[in-house]
Amino acid sequence: MGLFTKDIKTMNELFVHQLQDIYYAEQQLVKALQTMAGKATDKQLKEGFLSHLDETRTHVQRLEQVFQMCGLKVKAVDCPAIDGIIEEADEVAGEVADKAVLDAALINAGQAAEHYEIARYGTLITWARQLGRTDIASILQKTLDEEKTADKKLTSLAEGKINLRAAS
Amino acid sequence: MGLFTKDIKTMNELFVHQLQDIYYAEQQLVKALQTMAGKATDKQLKEGFLSHLDETRTHVQRLEQVFQMCGLKVKAVDCPAIDGIIEEADEVAGEVADKAVLDAALINAGQAAEHYEIARYGTLITWARQLGRTDIASILQKTLDEEKTADKKLTSLAEGKINLRAAS
Numbered sequence: 081m082g083l084f085t086k087d088i089k090t091m092n093e094l095f096v097h098q099l100q101d102i103y104y105a106e107q108q109l110v111k112a113l114q115t116m117a118g119k120a121t122d123k124q125l126k127e128g129f130l131s132h133l134d135e136t137r138t139h140v141q142r143l144e145q146v147f148q149m150c151g152l153k154v155k156a157v158d159c160p161a162i163d164g165i166i167e168e169a170d171e172v173a174g175e176v177a178d179k180a181v182l183d184a185a186l187i188n189a190g191q192a193a194e195h196y197e198i199a200r201y202g203t204l205i206t207w208a209r210q211l212g213r214t215d216i217a218s219i220l221q222k223t224l225d226e227e228k229t230a231d232k233k234l235t236s237l238a239e240g241k242i243n244l245r246a247a248s
Numbered sequence: 249m250g251l252f253t254k255d256i257k258t259m260n261e262l263f264v265h266q267l268q269d270i271y272y273a274e275q276q277l278v279k280a281l282q283t284m285a286g287k288a289t290d291k292q293l294k295e296g297f298l299s300h301l302d303e304t305r306t307h308v309q310r311l312e313q314v315f316q317m318c319g320l321k322v323k324a325v326d327c328p329a330i331d332g333i334i335e336e337a338d339e340v341a342g343e344v345a346d347k348a349v350l351d352a353a354l355i356n357a358g359q360a361a362e363h364y365e366i367a368r369y370g371t372l373i374t375w376a377r378q379l380g381r382t383d384i385a386s387i388l389q390k391t392l393d394e395e396k397t398a399d400k401k402l403t404s405l406a407e408g409k410i411n412l413r414a415a416s
Contacts, residue, residue, distance in 0.1 A: 164332020195367035
């Protein structure tokens with residue numbers, strides 16, 4: 081997108097911009113999930129991050145498939161939102177001294193990232209349907225379902241174990 | 249929080265840090281919602297942003313009440329996540345030429361902010377309960393419910409009108 085120009089004139093162009101944004105975000109999350117898995121001390125949490133890392137790699141591939149279905153070259157645009165979410169996760173994790181409390185902080189960071197993706201994929205699916213591309217909406221729906229499941233898994237891990245240990 | 253020091257040693261301290269973070273975020277959203285209401289062209293969307301602006305001012309007050317209930321001074325810490333979400337909203341809005349498409353972009357931006365808050369309040373409520381502060385959890389739950397309602401209203405406005413107009 082050009083500086084000081086208004087490059088988005090149609091819903092189709094807005095959709096493509098958001099696609100490039102989430103493509104960047106998923107790539108950053110591949111790196112961030114590796115870091116978070118490395119920091120997690122609870123075995124189940126570490127495995128959870130690694131399992132979602134695998135899913136996230138699939139999400140990147142699905143987005144590449146969507147670019148292809150749109151007849152577009154794969155492209156990422158900077159996404160200050162995910163950069164901010166990851167920066168905040170790193171900052172807080174760096175300030176936590178206790179291992180169990182760090183795990184609770186990592187879950188919180190992971191859920192912020194999940195919710196960012198849930199918002200963006202929700203919008204992309206609505207826009208794809210509106211633009212008559214139910215084929216693309218179906219592919220993105222698979223990813224949205226996985227993000228929602230990942231978020232729920234983090235909640236039950238937090239409530240069932242991590243927070244109890246951290247508060248003890 | 250001190251630079252290069254590990255200041256968070258307990259769940260209580262992690263809770264307070266997250267409280268200071270969301271306090272900053274809500275204050276930034278008061279400003280951002282004013283900007284978004286100013287940019288929105290659809291009357292119903294403009295009114296929606298203004299009505300959520302009123303709610304957001306109440307969310308700020310509720311957080312001040314929670315600080316008081318914890319026996320703490322009100323304090324905000326930088327929240328790079330919300331800064332990134334707002335920066336991205338401004339960037340995209342600046343690139344959209346068509347008014348109806350701009351409204352669709354504004355809804356997308358609003359929903360990213362709502363989901364950030366939903367994630368953070370969800371965690372704060374869980375932590376407050378874990379720390380035995382169900383009184384604080386109840387107050388934060390009111391805000392969480394309003395954030396979820398605001399998100400749903402934006403979805404139905406998008407699907408019922410704004411996207412149809414933008415894609416036509």
